[in-house]
Amino acid sequence: MAHQETRVTCTHDCPDACSAIVSVDASGRAVDIRADPSHPITGRHLCVKVDRYLERVYSPDRVMTPLRRTGPKGEGRFEPITWDDALDEIASRWQQIIETHGAEAILPYSYLGSMGMLDAFGTCDALFNRLGATLLDRSICGPQGFAVTFGAGVQWSDPENLPDAETIVVWGMDPVSTSIHTWELIRRARKHNHAKLVVIDPYRSRTAAYADIHLRPHAGTDGALALAMGHVILRDELADDEFIARHTTDIDDYRTAVADWTPERAAEETGLSVAEIVEFAHLYATARPAAIRYGVGMQRSAGSGSALRAIQCLPALTGQQRWAAGGISNAVSIGAFNLDSISRPDFTLDGTRSVNMIQLGRTLTDADLDPPIRALHVWNSNPAVIAADQQKVLEGLRRDDLFTVVHYQFLTDTARHADIVLPATTMLEHADLVGSWGFSYISWNEAAIKPVGESRSNAEVARLLASRLGLDDELFKLDDHQLMELALTDSAAAGEGITPETLRQDGFARVGPSSGEPVGPDFMFAFSAEGLASAGIHPVAQYRPPANVPTPDGSFPLRLLTLKRHHSINSSYTSLPVFLGAEPETLCEIHPDDAEPRGINDGDHVRVVNGLGEMECVASLTEKVTPGTVTVPFGRGQGQHRSAGANSLTSDLLGDIADGPTFCDNLVEVGPLS
Numbered sequence: 001m002a003h004q005e006t007r008v009t010c011t012h013d014c015p016d017a018c019s020a021i022v023s024v025d026a027s028g029r030a031v032d033i034r035a036d037p038s039h040p041i042t043g044r045h046l047c048v049k050v051d052r053y054l055e056r057v058y059s060p061d062r063v064m065t066p067l068r069r070t071g072p073k074g075e076g077r078f079e080p081i082t083w084d085d086a087l088d089e090i091a092s093r094w095q096q097i098i099e100t101h102g103a104e105a106i107l108p109y110s111y112l113g114s115m116g117m118l119d120a121f122g123t124c125d126a127l128f129n130r131l132g133a134t135l136l137d138r139s140i141c142g143p144q145g146f147a148v149t150f151g152a153g154v155q156w157s158d159p160e161n162l163p164d165a166e167t168i169v170v171w172g173m174d175p176v177s178t179s180i181h182t183w184e185l186i187r188r189a190r191k192h193n194h195a196k197l198v199v200i201d202p203y204r205s206r207t208a209a210y211a212d213i214h215l216r217p218h219a220g221t222d223g224a225l226a227l228a229m230g231h232v233i234l235r236d237e238l239a240d241d242e243f244i245a246r247h248t249t250d251i252d253d254y255r256t257a258v259a260d261w262t263p264e265r266a267a268e269e270t271g272l273s274v275a276e277i278v279e280f281a282h283l284y285a286t287a288r289p290a291a292i293r294y295g296v297g298m299q300r301s302a303g304s305g306s307a308l309r310a311i312q313c314l315p316a317l318t319g320q321q322r323w324a325a326g327g328i329s330n331a332v333s334i335g336a337f338n339l340d341s342i343s344r345p346d347f348t349l350d351g352t353r354s355v356n357m358i359q360l361g362r363t364l365t366d367a368d369l370d371p372p373i374r375a376l377h378v379w380n381s382n383p384a385v386i387a388a389d390q391q392k393v394l395e396g397l398r399r400d401d402l403f404t405v406v407h408y409q410f411l412t413d414t415a416r417h418a419d420i421v422l423p424a425t426t427m428l429e430h431a432d433l434v435g436s437w438g439f440s441y442i443s444w445n446e447a448a449i450k451p452v453g454e455s456r457s458n459a460e461v462a463r464l465l466a467s468r469l470g471l472d473d474e475l476f477k478l479d480d481h482q483l484m485e486l487a488l489t490d491s492a493a494a495g496e497g498i499t500p501e502t503l504r505q506d507g508f509a510r511v512g513p514s515s516g517e518p519v520g521p522d523f524m525f526a527f528s529a530e531g532l533a534s535a536g537i538h539p540v541a542q543y544r545p546p547a548n549v550p551t552p553d554g555s556f557p558l559r560l561l562t563l564k565r566h567h568s569i570n571s572s573y574t575s576l577p578v579f580l581g582a583e584p585e586t587l588c589e590i591h592p593d594d595a596e597p598r599g600i601n602d603g604d605h606v607r608v609v610n611g612l613g614e615m616e617c618v619a620s621l622t623e624k625v626t627p628g629t630v631t632v633p634f635g636r637g638q639g640q641h642r643s644a645g646a647n648s649l650t651s652d653l654l655g656d657i658a659d660g661p662t663f664c665d666n667l668v669e670v671g672p673l674s
Contacts, residue, residue, distance in 0.1 A: 006447075012569050014438075017115065018039070019443060022448040029058075030448055031054075044184065059576060062410060063411060063453075064454060067079065067420070068089075087465060093375065103132035104134045105375060106134065107355065108134075109383055110381050111357065113380035113570075116445065117334075117432060117487055118484065120380055122459050122462070124458050126347060127466055130347045134355055134373070135354035136357050141299075142296040142660070144305040149328075154312050157330075159293065160439070161291075161329070162291055163193060165195050166193065166290065168186055168195055168293065169198045169291065170197065170201075172200065173296075173297055174208075176206035176207045177205065198212065202219050213283070215272060217270035218626075220302065220547075224269040225270050226307060226313070226541070227310050228258075228266030228267075229280065232263060234258065239285070243319030243321075249524065250528035250540070257540040285317075290320050291320070292311065292329060302662055305657030309542075313527060324517055333512070342486055357381075360393050361393040364392075364399065378407070384417060385414070388650045405421075413637045422456070424456070429448075429452060430459070431444075431480045432445045463476050498511070536656060536657050537657050556609075558590075559666075562634040562663050565579070565635065567582040586618065587632075588617040588620065591629070598672070601621070602619060603619065608649060608668050608669075610666065612649055614649070616644075617632060651665075
């Protein structure tokens, strides 16, 4: 009998949002997953992770039934219970907490462990808004880029135009590992257009290994490089004066802002040479066109918002937006949906407090917080691993008076601290709408298989809990497909003629303007944007140095980079064969010049430490890192046999705009494990 095939869309926290085909045998078991060849961007192949996705779906480690904790928090001892028992206990505990402390004593915690609109932004949010729970500021990844872009006169160019670029600048991103279809477009540009690739990254990533030019500034100093580029371009009369006159304002303010940023000053700040800075500025200014594709890697320091602002001035200064392939290459299609219709921010009571997800540790351990957090509900996230200041997060999760529920597919480090664990579906097991934060497509995801075990989707759990709590709003009575239709109603996608029927039939649709046009005649970029000043950063462009810079007499002399990995997405694959086979050891990469005086040899077990915590790992001596910098992998969990993770070493300091993270703005020392 022929296998049944269903089109699904990857919901991982990745810019690509790949369309895939799942084959299901007569028993109802998925037996194959492959790229959907009809998709114009993602149709050639899947990434190394999703190519092995069925190992995740059918992993023997999946949570199959609701669980209740039977041992101390963190030990991971549970007993199976029924869904009715789990839901009754959750509803009862929440009602008691609301009666005693008020609804703000409940904190929902989620992020983009699934990027499905129902999974990530749907009725779970509506449920907690309706209850009056504390709001969560979800700023853990890239909010600076959006905050600096919107309202500042920046218009993105479509990534689909990258093959037409003459020079491509990949700034703080490793697309070979984190956006394989961006890399495919870059490869096409290099093969057919002989484009030059410039990679700006302190680390020699997989992408940097292919670069024609690899610039390695110190982490958090990207803004100094961008300002020095502007200085050189103006000094050497490489600016596009005609474009500036027609399409920009306040150029004199920008001249003043970059006047003192000589290549010599920037070289001292970044660790680059004067020659590297000047050569890069000339290459960028004279390319016709040049595209910049920046990632979240450079958005993890105290001054990353200011750095992004400085970078966004460069295309306007050089007129790169005369071409469709020029400018800042990015696209976001999540906004094509009417998310408010399913998440219902209008349910929120005026004055409801908000806490930043990056600072979960301090929130859970704050003795003066009124009311204190007494209940934590986690879905699509693993804060015990991915939140900053890990030891404080774990301290909070171990509180006996904190009632924690985790809804996920696996017994994560966070779930090991939960009172109730609920089994969650994967993207193959429920219907959803999917957008992208890297391309201009939206998708209709249909369930390919029935839920494994007793797994249920986030939307279903929200419906069940709403019923238990006596919430009779019509929203909580809608099934998944009705919610999907609602999210498309009165949406930007609907304004472009996309209906639930057409999207379901075609599987995906492009949204937004045509990909082949440069900026229009009315485009205007403001070199001075007052909206940025009101948001907390300089309206023109300014350098804010890293919060933590090594000093000669400092106890922690090495800069720390926490890196995304090729075989995992944050903590999503770190216990699965695809990751463990590739990276069985937790590595600390250190330059030989730093290892030698510390008595560290390749393969030694070492301790990485600072004032926040420590972690144990295996030393890898390599020139992928520059002297004075070390790396540890981001997202690797403790489990039962590993030491603390990278976030034991990262502070919960917030960045200069939009309350973004500072994961790559920390100092450490490394020594042999005695």
